[in-house]
Amino acid sequence: MSRLSVKWAAASAMILALCAAGCVVPGDAGYGDVGVGYGVNFYEPFDNYGYEGPGYLVGPPRGGDRRLPGYRPGAHAYRGAPAGHAMPSIPHGGPRDHR
Amino acid sequence: MQIDRKLRPSSASLARVARRAALTRRAALTRRPVLTSRAALTALTALTALTALTVLTPAPALAASAAFELPPLVSPASTEHHVGKLVWADLVTTDVDAAKTFYAALFGWTYRDISGQKDFVIAFVNDRPVAGMIRRELPKGEQRRPAWLPFLAVRDVAQAAQIIQARGGKELAVEHNYPQRGRQAVFADPQGAVFAVLASSAGDPPDVLAAPGEWIWSSLMTVDPDTDAAFYQRVFGYEVYDLPADNAPGTPAAQHLVLSSGEYARGSANSFPAGRLGHPHWLNFVRVADAAATAAKAVSLGGQVLSEPHLDRHGGRIAILADPAGARFGVMEWTENDSGEAAK
Numbered sequence: 001m002s003r004l005s006v007k008w009a010a011a012s013a014m015i016l017a018l019c020a021a022g023c024v025v026p027g028d029a030g031y032g033d034v035g036v037g038y039g040v041n042f043y044e045p046f047d048n049y050g051y052e053g054p055g056y057l058v059g060p061p062r063g064g065d066r067r068l069p070g071y072r073p074g075a076h077a078y079r080g081a082p083a084g085h086a087m088p089s090i091p092h093g094g095p096r097d098h099r
Numbered sequence: 100m101q102i103d104r105k106l107r108p109s110s111a112s113l114a115r116v117a118r119r120a121a122l123t124r125r126a127a128l129t130r131r132p133v134l135t136s137r138a139a140l141t142a143l144t145a146l147t148a149l150t151a152l153t154v155l156t157p158a159p160a161l162a163a164s165a166a167f168e169l170p171p172l173v174s175p176a177s178t179e180h181h182v183g184k185l186v187w188a189d190l191v192t193t194d195v196d197a198a199k200t201f202y203a204a205l206f207g208w209t210y211r212d213i214s215g216q217k218d219f220v221i222a223f224v225n226d227r228p229v230a231g232m233i234r235r236e237l238p239k240g241e242q243r244r245p246a247w248l249p250f251l252a253v254r255d256v257a258q259a260a261q262i263i264q265a266r267g268g269k270e271l272a273v274e275h276n277y278p279q280r281g282r283q284a285v286f287a288d289p290q291g292a293v294f295a296v297l298a299s300s301a302g303d304p305p306d307v308l309a310a311p312g313e314w315i316w317s318s319l320m321t322v323d324p325d326t327d328a329a330f331y332q333r334v335f336g337y338e339v340y341d342l343p344a345d346n347a348p349g350t351p352a353a354q355h356l357v358l359s360s361g362e363y364a365r366g367s368a369n370s371f372p373a374g375r376l377g378h379p380h381w382l383n384f385v386r387v388a389d390a391a392a393t394a395a396k397a398v399s400l401g402g403q404v405l406s407e408p409h410l411d412r413h414g415g416r417i418a419i420l421a422d423p424a425g426a427r428f429g430v431m432e433w434t435e436n437d438s439g440e441a442a443k
């Protein structure tokens with residue numbers, strides 16, 4: 001084994017070690033310290049939308065509501081639920097406390 | 100004697116022998132470093148292999164070996180899965196301690212630290228984990244604010260990622276596996292609303308009425324509910340119900356779509372009120388016993404009321420609030436009687 005080979009091996013090991021140091025975040029668990037790629041862009045863009053006004057009616061239906069008489073799904077990008085399906089509500093009942 | 104004379108080495112042959120011995124010693128001396136360098140090479144090879152292994156080992160495997168552990172979503176584990184359900188939310192904020200104080204006073208949340216993570220805590224309601232709070236620096240030079248990130252249940256994150264990206268969504272954080280928790284990833288929908296998907300390894304929370312302090316509803320505010328509903332329908336298999344618009348006379352019709360799965364409404368997709376466009380986003384609601392009292396308390400704790408408590412179309416009273424750092428969330432009163440299904 002020539003000294004040249006030894007030098008090459010050492011150099012390649014050093015390069016790999018440097019690569020590892022660059023690629024792996026110490027102590028990272030996905031959320032990283034805190035968050036590898038997590039939430040980096042998640043802070044919301046600021047806007048002045050303030051939900052004011054009577055149009056903000058976004059809550060769940062009570063369930064069992066039928067569509068308006070003569071309702072027919074229109075032309076939409078989504079596939080509308082069949083007209084005969086009653087509109088569902090959110091889950092109810094169950095064993096949870098603090099009802 | 101002649102024989103002895105013949106056997107006696109000449110001075111020339113003695114010199115040859117001496118030269119050979121010297122050469123042998125020199126060779127031995129030069130071989131020794133070679134042997135040493137072989138040992139060094141063996142060590143270097145091992146180091147190289149170890150380094151390569153470190154580089155090639157996927158991040159989740161490294162994560163698994165770390166002390167970082169999120170609590171399971173459901174304990175004891177169940178086999179229930181409710182695709183499309185809001186099962187978790189993370190708050191990304193600048194001051195976790197302030198957030199802890201605010202939400203503890205507002206909802207009675209308690210907290211547990213995550214081992215080895217000083218900037219990450221888990222919020223609990225009745226010993227059930229409901230949310231994470233993560234401290235991060237605000238991006239410099241950008242006008243941004245803290246926000247709650249909703250996690251919607253899926254069975255297969257990779258499959259969801261494929262659909263999301265094929266339909267114009269963007270992957271913001273690649274999928275990761277967390278011990279006890281499952282696999283999750285963060286995305287933006289085609290219009291920019293950010294959400295996460297989670298394939299819980301312990302099952303999803305059961306489909307029962309949320310307890311006060313738990314997430315109960317999520318609404319998407321968007322520029323185009325129609326195409327967004329189609330997007331989420333492809334990802335989560337939602338049934339989509341359109342509700343009659345409640346727009347004031349003379350104003351453009353607002354669109355309200357209900358997204359349901361497993362025979363329950365999971366969320367809604369809504370257009371911004373006319374003339375008040377914002378950036379598309381999900382707004383998550385916590386169930387409370389009294390929306391008005393909660394809103395007043397939020398203000399006393401340094402928060403804001405963005406939309407005064409009011410009756411929603413079907414009877415639930417809601418209010419939209421912001422915590423002291425500006426993160427927006429909703430609160431909603433909801434009783435068993437508000438679910439029409441319960442009365443059946």
